[in-house]
Amino acid sequence: MGFAEYLSSLDPQALLQRLPGYAAQGVLWGVMALGVYITFRLLDLADLTVDGTFATGGACTVMLILAGWPAWAALTAAVAAGLLAGLVTGLLHTRLGIPAILAGILTQFALYSVNLRIMGMTANKSVSVDQYPLLLSSRQIPRAALIGVLLAAALTALLCWYFGTEQGSALRATGSNPAMSRAQGVNIDAMKVLGLMLSNGAVALSGGLTAQYQGFADVNMGRGAIVIGLAAVVIGEVLCAALFRRGAPFAVRLLFVAAGGVAYYLVVGLVLWLRLNTNDLKLFTAVIVALFLAVPQLQARRKSSFRAADRKEAQPRA
Amino acid sequence: MLELCDVYKTFHPGTVNEKKALCGLNLRLGPGEFVTVIGGNGAGKSTLLNAVAGVWPVDAGRVRIGGRDVTGLPEYRRAAFIGRVFQDPMLGTAPDMQIGENLALAARRGQKRGLRRGLTRAERGEYRDRLAALGLGLEDRMTVRAGLLSGGQRQALTLLMAALRKPELLLLDEHTAALDPRTAALVLALTDRLIAENGLTALMITHNLRDAIAHGTRLIMMQEGRIILDLAGEEKRRLTADDLLRRFSAAAGEPFDSDRALLADD
Amino acid sequence: MKKLCCILLALALALPLCACGRSQSSASGAEAGAQTAPASASGAASQSASAGKSYVIGICQLVQHAALDAATKGFKDAVTAALGDAVTFEENNAGGDSASCATICSGFVSDGVDLILANATPSLQAAAAATDSIPVLGTAITEYGVALGLTDFSGTVGTNVSGTSDLAPLDQQAAMFAELLPDAKTVGILYCSAEPNSVYQADEVQKALEQSGVTVKIYTFADSNDVSSVTATACGECDALYIPTDNTAASCAETINNVALPAGVPIIAGEEGICKGCGIATLSIDYYELGRTTGEMAVRILRDGAKVSEMPVEYYADPVREYNADLCRQLNITVPDGYTAIAD
Numbered sequence: 001m002g003f004a005e006y007l008s009s010l011d012p013q014a015l016l017q018r019l020p021g022y023a024a025q026g027v028l029w030g031v032m033a034l035g036v037y038i039t040f041r042l043l044d045l046a047d048l049t050v051d052g053t054f055a056t057g058g059a060c061t062v063m064l065i066l067a068g069w070p071a072w073a074a075l076t077a078a079v080a081a082g083l084l085a086g087l088v089t090g091l092l093h094t095r096l097g098i099p100a101i102l103a104g105i106l107t108q109f110a111l112y113s114v115n116l117r118i119m120g121m122t123a124n125k126s127v128s129v130d131q132y133p134l135l136l137s138s139r140q141i142p143r144a145a146l147i148g149v150l151l152a153a154a155l156t157a158l159l160c161w162y163f164g165t166e167q168g169s170a171l172r173a174t175g176s177n178p179a180m181s182r183a184q185g186v187n188i189d190a191m192k193v194l195g196l197m198l199s200n201g202a203v204a205l206s207g208g209l210t211a212q213y214q215g216f217a218d219v220n221m222g223r224g225a226i227v228i229g230l231a232a233v234v235i236g237e238v239l240c241a242a243l244f245r246r247g248a249p250f251a252v253r254l255l256f257v258a259a260g261g262v263a264y265y266l267v268v269g270l271v272l273w274l275r276l277n278t279n280d281l282k283l284f285t286a287v288i289v290a291l292f293l294a295v296p297q298l299q300a301r302r303k304s305s306f307r308a309a310d311r312k313e314a315q316p317r318a
Numbered sequence: 319m320l321e322l323c324d325v326y327k328t329f330h331p332g333t334v335n336e337k338k339a340l341c342g343l344n345l346r347l348g349p350g351e352f353v354t355v356i357g358g359n360g361a362g363k364s365t366l367l368n369a370v371a372g373v374w375p376v377d378a379g380r381v382r383i384g385g386r387d388v389t390g391l392p393e394y395r396r397a398a399f400i401g402r403v404f405q406d407p408m409l410g411t412a413p414d415m416q417i418g419e420n421l422a423l424a425a426r427r428g429q430k431r432g433l434r435r436g437l438t439r440a441e442r443g444e445y446r447d448r449l450a451a452l453g454l455g456l457e458d459r460m461t462v463r464a465g466l467l468s469g470g471q472r473q474a475l476t477l478l479m480a481a482l483r484k485p486e487l488l489l490l491d492e493h494t495a496a497l498d499p500r501t502a503a504l505v506l507a508l509t510d511r512l513i514a515e516n517g518l519t520a521l522m523i524t525h526n527l528r529d530a531i532a533h534g535t536r537l538i539m540m541q542e543g544r545i546i547l548d549l550a551g552e553e554k555r556r557l558t559a560d561d562l563l564r565r566f567s568a569a570a571g572e573p574f575d576s577d578r579a580l581l582a583d584d
Numbered sequence: 585m586k587k588l589c590c591i592l593l594a595l596a597l598a599l600p601l602c603a604c605g606r607s608q609s610s611a612s613g614a615e616a617g618a619q620t621a622p623a624s625a626s627g628a629a630s631q632s633a634s635a636g637k638s639y640v641i642g643i644c645q646l647v648q649h650a651a652l653d654a655a656t657k658g659f660k661d662a663v664t665a666a667l668g669d670a671v672t673f674e675e676n677n678a679g680g681d682s683a684s685c686a687t688i689c690s691g692f693v694s695d696g697v698d699l700i701l702a703n704a705t706p707s708l709q710a711a712a713a714a715t716d717s718i719p720v721l722g723t724a725i726t727e728y729g730v731a732l733g734l735t736d737f738s739g740t741v742g743t744n745v746s747g748t749s750d751l752a753p754l755d756q757q758a759a760m761f762a763e764l765l766p767d768a769k770t771v772g773i774l775y776c777s778a779e780p781n782s783v784y785q786a787d788e789v790q791k792a793l794e795q796s797g798v799t800v801k802i803y804t805f806a807d808s809n810d811v812s813s814v815t816a817t818a819c820g821e822c823d824a825l826y827i828p829t830d831n832t833a834a835s836c837a838e839t840i841n842n843v844a845l846p847a848g849v850p851i852i853a854g855e856e857g858i859c860k861g862c863g864i865a866t867l868s869i870d871y872y873e874l875g876r877t878t879g880e881m882a883v884r885i886l887r888d889g890a891k892v893s894e895m896p897v898e899y900y901a902d903p904v905r906e907y908n909a910d911l912c913r914q915l916n917i918t919v920p921d922g923y924t925a926i927a928d
Contacts, residue, residue, distance in 0.1 A: 014695050021690035025683075066733070112806055116777055124780035126709045126733040130716065130743065138690045138714040162433075166426055169415070169436035173423050176412035179404070183371070184479075185397035185427040214686035215713025218706060219778050221682050247463075265687070272676060272691060281679050 006275075015273045021138070022269035023262050024145035028209045029228055030152050030261030033236065034159065035202030036229030037257045041237075042163070043175040043195040045093075048104035050229060052111030053085045053200040054222030057207025059118040062127045062217040071135040075208045082204025083197045085111060090193030100192075115219050126216040134212045144213055151209065152258040155202060160251045162198075171195055203229075228264060231289050236260025238293055264289065319519040320347040320487055325369055325379030327543075339365040341543040343379070347487075347521065352513055354530040355523045356562075357540035363523045366540065367489050370521070372396040384486045398428025401480030401518075403473065403493040410476025413465025417456060417475060420464050421445045424479035448478060452508065470501030474508055481512040488513065488520040495525060506533060527559045539566060639671045639699070639886050642692030644711060646704035647680040649831055650857050651750075651871040655723045658875020659701055659882070666883040678707065685710035693718060699882055702747070704831075705731045705780050712745050719885050719892040722747030723878040724871065726781035726829065728897050739896045746895040748878045750829060752854065752867045752903045754785060757826070758792035760852050760905070764865055764917055765824050768850075770799045772822035774815060774840070776832035777804040785828035785854060793826075811836045812843055819847035827863065829854040837861020841911075850915050856906060860926055864917050865907040868926075869900045 032054065039047040057078040064074035085107060092103035119125045129137035136144035162168045173181040174191040182188055203225070211217040236257035240248050248256070264285075271284045327340040339362050347353060355363050369376050370383075372393040381389045383399045404410050411420050422437040422445075442460065449457035452474055456467075464472060473493055480488060490509065494502035510533060513520050524530050530537055537554050539547035539562075547565055549557065641663065645652055656675070663671055674697065678684035689710040692700050700720045702708040708722040708731055722728065726749060729737025740746070761768060771793055775782035790800045801822060805814040811833075818825055825844065827833050833840065834857045841862035844851055853863030855871075877898055884890040907923045 017694045018691045021694050022687065025687055025690070121777075122730075122780055122783050123776075123778040124705060124709075124731075126712075126731060128733055129713060131733070138686055138693075138710070139716060141690060141694070164436050165433045166422075166431035166436050167433060169419055169423055170426075170431045172415060172419075173412045176414040177409065179409050180412060180476075181423075182393045183397055183400075183402045183404075183410075184423050185394050185429075186423075186431070187394050210683065210686075213713075214683065214710050216682070216706065216709035218682040218780075224681070268684070268687060269691070272688060275674075281677070281684070 010274065015270070018269055018273065019266070020145055021141045022265045024138075024141050024148055025210075025213065026262035026265030027145065027148035027152050027258065028206055028213060028261070029232060029265060030258030031148070031155060031209065032203050032206035032225065033229050033232035033257050033261045034152070034155055034254060035199040035206065036226065037233050037254070038159070038195055038199040038202070040230060040233055041175075042172050043192060043199075045100045045175075045192065045196070046104070047086075047089065047196060047199060048101060048226055049085055049089045049107045049111070049196070049200055050104075050203045051222040051225050052108035052115065053082050053203045054207035054210075054225045055115045055217070055219055056081050056085060056111055056118070056222075057204030058211030058217035058221050059115045059125070059219070060204070061208030062125050062211050063118055063120070065127050065132050065134070065212075066125065071133060071212065075135070075205060078204045078208035079201045082201040082207075085204070086197035086200030087193060089200070090196040093196075094189035094192055112219065119217065119219065123219045124216060127212065128215060129212075136209065136213055137215065138213050148209065151205075153255075155205075156251065156254040156258060159254055163250065167194075228261075232260035232264050233257050234260070234293055235263045235289065238296055239263070242296060263292075267292070319349045319351070319384055320345070320370065320521070321380075321382040322346075322366075322370070323380045323382075325381065326377045327365060327369060327374075328377055339543050340369060340376070343369075343543065343545065345538070345545065347519055349519055350517050351536055352518075352520045352534040353522065353536045353538055354534040355521060355538045355540060356525070356527065356530045360542075361540040362543040363540055364491055365543070367491050367521065367523060370487070371400055371402060371489055399486040400489060401427075401482075401485035401487070402489045403476045403480050403491065405492040405495050407469035407472040407476070407496055410479070411464040411467075411472050413463065415464060416461050417449070417464055417467075418442060418445055418460040420475065421448070421479060421482065424482045427483060427485075448482070452478060468501075470497050470505065473497060473501075473505050477505065477508055477512065481516060481518060484516050484518065486519065488518045490520060490522040492523050492525060494529075509533070527562055531557045531559065531562065541566075637670065639667065640695070640697045641671060641673050641699045641701060641882065642689075642695070642697040643673055643675045643701045644685055644688045644692070644703065644707040645675070645677050646682075646685065646707050647831065648677055649834065651829075651834065651855060652703050652724055652831075654871035655750075655875035655878070656701070656703055658872040658877075659723065659879040660875075662876040662879025663882055666880075667887060671886075682706035682710070686714070689714040698886060701878065701882070708732070708745070708747070712743070716744055718744060719882075720745045720747075721878050721882055721885075721892075723875060724748075724750050726751045727784050730780065730784055740894065741897065742893055744892055746881065746892050746897060748874050748881070748898045748900070750855070750869050750871065750874055751785075751899060752829075752869050754788040755792045756903070757852065757854065757867045758789050758796070760865055760867065761793065761798065761824065761826070762796060763920060764852070765850060768798065768823035770801065770822045770824075772801045772803050772818040772825045774803045774805070774818055774825050774827050774833065774851075775830045777806055779830050779832060782828045782830045786826075789826055789828065805832075808832060808836050808839070811839050815840050815843040816847075819844055819849040822849065825849055825851045827851060827853050827858050830858070834858050834861075837863075845911070845914065848915060850911075850917060856926060859906060859908050862911070863908055864911050864915060865905065865919070865923065867903045868906045869903055874900055 036050060039045045060078040060081045061074045064077055065071060089103045089107040092098045092106060093100045129139050136147045138144065163172055170186045171191045171194060174186060174188050178188050207222065236259055240253055240256035267288045268285055271281055276284055322343055322345040325340050325343045329337045329339055343366065357363050370381060372391055376389065380387055388396050418437050422441055445460065446457045454471055454474055456471065494505050497505060506529060522534060536550040538545050643656060645656055660673055676688040678688060685706045693715045697718060700711045700718055702711040702720055702722045704724050708725055711720045712732060725731055725747060728741055728749065732741065761771060773786045773790060775786055786802060793800050803814050803818040805811050837858050838861050844862060851863045853859040853866040856866055856868040859866035881895060885892050905923045906926045907919045909925045912919055
């Protein structure tokens with residue numbers, strides 16, 4: 001159909017109505033982004049385990065709920081599974097000297113088989129909100145959104161408190177300057193393992209929440225999770241830097257990271273609403289996120305760049 | 319306070335790049351001694367410091383700090399007894415953390431880090447006073463990220479952090495080498511003051527012959543992993559740079575060839 | 585710039601909290617743990633079935649794939665034939681990502697569409713989770729009981745879900761081994777471990793084959809990356825292979841053929857697409873026809889007011905025995921009567 005027809009077929013009101021659903025899903029991924037933030041920003045480690053841990057969290061939660069556990073208990077167990085996954089990656093990296101990226105990939109590979117086993121050798125297990133008491137579901141979006149926001153806020157508060165403690169400060173120092181941390185008596189290896197555990201615990205929590213929201217756990221549900229997590233972290237940081245030029249307090253930065261997950265999903269929702277060829281969904285999402293991230297850079301360049309300096313020099317002084 | 323007995327360390331043994339960094343080094347430091355270490359490039363000065371700090375395990379020999387044998391302890395365990403300042407000003411502080419947080423980190427060196435607050439209000443007051451004594455205006459910028467400070471300010475901060483809890487041993491690895499002359503003088507003055515006030519035992523590497531002579535109670539010259547000159551007390555006080563060069567040639571059998579030491583003048 | 589960011593951030597953080605939207609799911613208001621009565625599902629269905637009304641149908645397809653595309657096309661053709669201009673379709677493709685299914689379905693629900701077509705299992709699960717009142721028809725789903733976690737599935741789901749199944753009679757498929765490959769003593773079953781439908785089919789075919797005295801070994805691959813190595817292992821140990829209706833295998837049919845053909849191992853496939861690529865024969869379901877059947881069910885719901893909770897899952901009526909002439913020739917397989925050659 002023609003361009004004018006296409007434009008007129010877009011319904012802004014429909015987009016507004018869809019937003020709460022997108023935001024609800026986004027805030028669950030925001031929880032994951034908080035986990036990725038710990039390893040990516042605070043520890044300066046690229047942790048690819050999260051693709052596997054996300055599915056592990058979902059698988060554990062669903063299987064336990066199907067077995068009759070209450071939802072919050074299942075989520076706690078999922079977090080424990082995530083802690084374990086982080087521990088494995090941490091040990092591979094610190095004890096066996098495997099570079100962090102590879103250690104993460106190895107654990108992620110192994111988790112594929114582990115996740116299959118958790119789900120009883122099937123790739124997909126559904127958990128219906130009609131039959132089981134789920135904490136949240138896409139059936140009731142406002143409630144899901146509320147619970148997601150509450151959990152994200154609780155996790156942010158917990159992380160804020162933790163990183164203000166002696167141990168948390170030592171962890172941040174490890175990521176900021178390992179040499180100095182060693183000289184200050186910090187056990188770098190232990191801190192890295194701890195950071196990986198915390199991160200993967202948060203990611204598993206996110207996986208468990210998402211599995212309940214969408215009503216099923218799938219062995220491939222974590223594929224590409226690290227990309228979404230990193231995008232959310234970076235989007236959150238760009239937004240935070242734009243709004244708080246002089247640096248925001250840690251708590252605010254964490255909140256923005258969680259909001260970055262929401263922002264990412266809003267972009268996905270926008271692309272779906274624009275009814276672009278959905279085979280190109282991922283391409284368009286990447287383009288929009290890239291534009292998003294480029295804005296501050298381009299702004300800075302407009303103010304000061306080599307080209308501009310060159311041009312100014314050529315003008316004669318009056 | 320510090321004892322190195324027959325310490326050997328070779329890097330890349332058995333390869334083309336093999337370097338015998340420390341060859342049967344023996345050194346004893348009594349409490350309160352402030353020793354300056356000089357030597358040509360590759361003499362083993364930094365290796366000596368790293369061996370004491372525990373950056374890597376030694377091939378042979380024992381290291382004792384404060385009477386306890388620390389040879390088997392890794393760096394972060396030895397840190398309980400040691401304060402360190404690196405040559406690179408960027409290495410001594412955590413750039414993403416605030417000045418106050420850096421100091422709080424140093425204050426807990428050697429202790430078990432638990433879940434209590436990382437930086438309490440009472441501590442803040444103490445750190446303000448300590449920073450004020452530096453005279454650099456840092457006490458008003460305690461919430462500023464360390465990464466925004468200049469090299470000299472970071473080095474001064476690192477020094478303060480190193481001396482904060484009266485370590486048994488202070489290790490200074492050419493800590494003024496990367497600073498401009500004025501800041502270097504400031505940091506050195508600070509070094510003297512902190513060591514004197516707290517009665518610290520210190521080991522300072524420097525490339526500047528004049529500094530080596532002017533500061534400290536004892537002077538050590540190294541070459542090829544061995545100590546070839548060890549002067550203290552009155553002998554050290556009456557040294558001049560020329561004396562030092564002559565003594566070096568006599569002890570080593572060849573002229574002292576560290577350009578930086580020869581050309582540095584301030 | 586700052587203002588724009590402020591607005592965006594406020595929007596991002598506040599939107600989850602605002603309970604806007606005339607979505608039918610929020611209107612149901614029940615606690616997440618309560619049992620939802622089927623009455624509400626049929627009630628909504630009868631509301632939308634009035635003559636002269638226009639309908640919006642949301643289509644959520646898991647991945648771009650020949651069989652799934654054919655099912656969607658059949659559905660659309662059947663619905664358009666009956667309802668003409670009165671119906672608009674909202675087609676979305678999740679790009680193989682099950683999380684996107686949830687996003688797409690929640691979008692449909694908040695739009696208030698009249699019916700959702702869920703193409704493939706994760707789409708069905710996401711749609712069932714997102715709404716209990718909008719009718720959901722699944723297609724290209726093998727086993728509804730397994731997909732929805734129903735313990736005693738008797739053929740009718742009973743809630744707002746129904747649809748068509750692409751399950752060809754598995755015992756008939758197993759019987760093809762006896763017909764075409766009587767000398768095969770060991771048969772390997774090859775499928776992607778990430779596909780939920782494949783395990784079910786593999787189990788059933790295994791039971792049927794073992795009853796006729798054949799030894800069965802299972803080989804799974806995780807994704808398209810390990811297909812060749814797993815296939816090579818399978819070809820080394822078996823006389824023949826069976827591949828169920830596995831989406832990943834369908835997209836890697838060429839790769840499988842490149843390993844199996846030189847090894848001289850014939851493959852019986854679960855559907856035509858796989859057979860074209862690497863199989864010698866199949867009990868074929870026409871996915872286009874399957875889609876049409878689903879479309880006819882949709883018309884009955886929308887136009888004629890049928891209650892989706894009372895509609896049993898429909899299975900494909902006449903599977904056709906097909907063979908791949910080229911591969912049969914190359915592997916020296918004699919094809920008995922009753923088989924149609926696959927047209928290219």
